[in-house]
Amino acid sequence: MSAKADLAIRGAVVISDGAYARDILIRDGRISALVEAGASAANREIDARGLLALPGMVDAHVHFNEPGRTDWEGWANGTRAAAAGGTTTVLDMPLNSVPPVLDGASFDVKKAAAEKASIVDFGLWGGLVDADPASLRELSERGAVGVKAFLCDSGVAEFPALHEEDLVPALRAAAGAGLVVALHCEDDALVREATARVRGEGTHDAAAWPLSRPPLVEIRAVAGACAAAREAGARIHIVHLSAMEALGAVGAARDMGTDVSVETCPHYLTFDESDLTRQGASLKCAPPIRDRRNRDGLWRALLDGKIDFVASDHSPCPPDLKASADMFAAWGGVAGAQSLLPAVFTGASARAGDALDVRKVAGFVVWRLAARPAKRFGLWPRKGAIAPGSDADVVLFDPDREWTLDAEASRTRGVDPYIGRSFRGKVVRTLVGGRTVYNERETVPNPARGRFIPRGEVAEG
Numbered sequence: 001m002s003a004k005a006d007l008a009i010r011g012a013v014v015i016s017d018g019a020y021a022r023d024i025l026i027r028d029g030r031i032s033a034l035v036e037a038g039a040s041a042a043n044r045e046i047d048a049r050g051l052l053a054l055p056g057m058v059d060a061h062v063h064f065n066e067p068g069r070t071d072w073e074g075w076a077n078g079t080r081a082a083a084a085g086g087t088t089t090v091l092d093m094p095l096n097s098v099p100p101v102l103d104g105a106s107f108d109v110k111k112a113a114a115e116k117a118s119i120v121d122f123g124l125w126g127g128l129v130d131a132d133p134a135s136l137r138e139l140s141e142r143g144a145v146g147v148k149a150f151l152c153d154s155g156v157a158e159f160p161a162l163h164e165e166d167l168v169p170a171l172r173a174a175a176g177a178g179l180v181v182a183l184h185c186e187d188d189a190l191v192r193e194a195t196a197r198v199r200g201e202g203t204h205d206a207a208a209w210p211l212s213r214p215p216l217v218e219i220r221a222v223a224g225a226c227a228a229a230r231e232a233g234a235r236i237h238i239v240h241l242s243a244m245e246a247l248g249a250v251g252a253a254r255d256m257g258t259d260v261s262v263e264t265c266p267h268y269l270t271f272d273e274s275d276l277t278r279q280g281a282s283l284k285c286a287p288p289i290r291d292r293r294n295r296d297g298l299w300r301a302l303l304d305g306k307i308d309f310v311a312s313d314h315s316p317c318p319p320d321l322k323a324s325a326d327m328f329a330a331w332g333g334v335a336g337a338q339s340l341l342p343a344v345f346t347g348a349s350a351r352a353g354d355a356l357d358v359r360k361v362a363g364f365v366v367w368r369l370a371a372r373p374a375k376r377f378g379l380w381p382r383k384g385a386i387a388p389g390s391d392a393d394v395v396l397f398d399p400d401r402e403w404t405l406d407a408e409a410s411r412t413r414g415v416d417p418y419i420g421r422s423f424r425g426k427v428v429r430t431l432v433g434g435r436t437v438y439n440e441r442e443t444v445p446n447p448a449r450g451r452f453i454p455r456g457e458v459a460e461g
């Protein structure tokens, strides 16, 4: 028998590849065993009776903009919000930090900033702004999770978009470096045309924003990206899909053997145009939040697996950048790191209707928010699973609690559009590597020991 466990989580129903009552034993930051209730001794214990134990969520898309724009959102604050929402691993985008992460040196700068302040584990995306093989090799060698490219204006000057004619060469170079490419898919020419038309009519309110980026903008960009990936032999990941009709091209590409994954975001699944009109710039993002029919279509696609997973695309800014009455002048980005799990659990529970089985919904959420993203980016089973050998990233979750997010409980910087929303299911406690980083009942003292998780690493034993 192996040595005594450091910690035992007792009495929860474990949701990971099924649902079963087991005590979780933790040693040296990893799960050492799952045992029958009360079996085996441990130095410390957590009483989790009545709760579900989920593997920590893997949020594959956040913008913690430190260094450079820490006042927008930084590692300490952003990961506090993530932990409160049950996320234990974040994959951070190469912008809007300064410098953007475009090569080995800027990667090292971002990694050092995160290691100092992050309270959850993290991986890093690099940027793809040209087809430079040396930079891509540096990023790949350092364990970048992949590289991100924009097919339209990124919103920040230091991170240029890829021109249409440069897309295939850039994808080829990324594939050569073994990197998956995350693509922001909006067609630049169509965005410009629609924006000029809408603005020319003199409208700049919240309702004008989606009209300036209609579904066609995404449909065309996604189709082009899928065709380019096939041509280049590249693996791609479509970030923040908002227009459900764009999924047609993805299905066709998959049928032809192209390796393409798709994410959508909690704000597209939670809000619709009427919320955007009412709440204004706090819900401004690109691509935009669309109508209710589209939102219901995204849910169907998520439930039947056409959409691989949900990520927050957490991207706050200082409140004054959201204050303009001109939607075109306001910063585009939605804060959602804290509400990812609650929003998806709430929506999925509501869609189950009278047949609601909270363990089943929790299983769905774990697959779509933890296991699937971890698998896509080579982090599974170290992340995304509660199993012997996995990191002890555990969320204790009360699936029956109904609650409303208020300003005091919101930990995000900037404007949180989820304040005032009611949720079903509440994160009670979050552990990363066996250490508590969030506990709803008490403040956790300085838990900043998040570790860098390189792409492709798997747990031994």
Ligand SMILES: [Zn+2]
Binding pocket: 061, 063, 093, 313, 315
């Ligand atoms: Zn983003």
